[in-house]
Amino acid sequence: MRIQDIPGDPGRRQKRKRVGRGESSGHGRTSGRGNKGSQSRAGTPKRTHLEGGQMPLIRRLPKRGFTNIFQKRWTVVNLQTLEARFENGAEVTPESLREAGVLHNSETCIKILGQGDLTKTLTVKAHAFSRSAKEKIQAQGG
Numbered sequence: 001m002r003i004q005d006i007p008g009d010p011g012r013r014q015k016r017k018r019v020g021r022g023e024s025s026g027h028g029r030t031s032g033r034g035n036k037g038s039q040s041r042a043g044t045p046k047r048t049h050l051e052g053g054q055m056p057l058i059r060r061l062p063k064r065g066f067t068n069i070f071q072k073r074w075t076v077v078n079l080q081t082l083e084a085r086f087e088n089g090a091e092v093t094p095e096s097l098r099e100a101g102v103l104h105n106s107e108t109c110i111k112i113l114g115q116g117d118l119t120k121t122l123t124v125k126a127h128a129f130s131r132s133a134k135e136k137i138q139a140q141g142g
Contacts, residue, residue: 075108077126079133080116088120112137 019031033040049056077097085100086092094110097103103110112124114132121141129137 073105073108074111074128075103075105076111076113077102078113078115079118079136082112082122082124083116083118083120086120086122088122090120090122092122092124092126094126118142 017027017032018025019027022028030040038044049058051057081102082092085102086096090096094103094106097110098106109127111128111130112126112133113130114134114136118136118140122137123142124137
């Protein structure tokens with residue numbers, strides 16, 4: 001027995017629907033699109049949010065709150081992270097934090113928080129500091 005002698009699996013491959021090829025084909029005249037209207041014509045966008053006469057989902061859901069599009073985005077960095085990533089006497093800037101793999105987005109502001117202990121003298125330049133972080137950095141001579 002050869003591979004070409006094996007009978008095919010019936011129904012495995014369906015034939016393509018050939019529309020608009022006469023009435024006797026079963027898909028003639030309107031080609032299965034119904035009568036008239038924009039849906040029957042070519043180039044009509046299929047809008048996924050239209051639900052017929054039903055109230056659309058976006059109007060059924062309750063609206064709450066407000067999103068401020070002008071808000072500042074902050075990335076917080078703890079002192080324990082600076083302790084682990086930088087050597088004694090290093091200058092910590094947004095660029096050096098990015099190189100060390102701490103920051104991923106360049107458009108955010110940086111705030112240093114005081115979680116963890118600092119045993120190194122670091123010069124830290126950031127947009128904001130918590131009170132405890134500022135005191136710990138200055139206590140080490142930074």
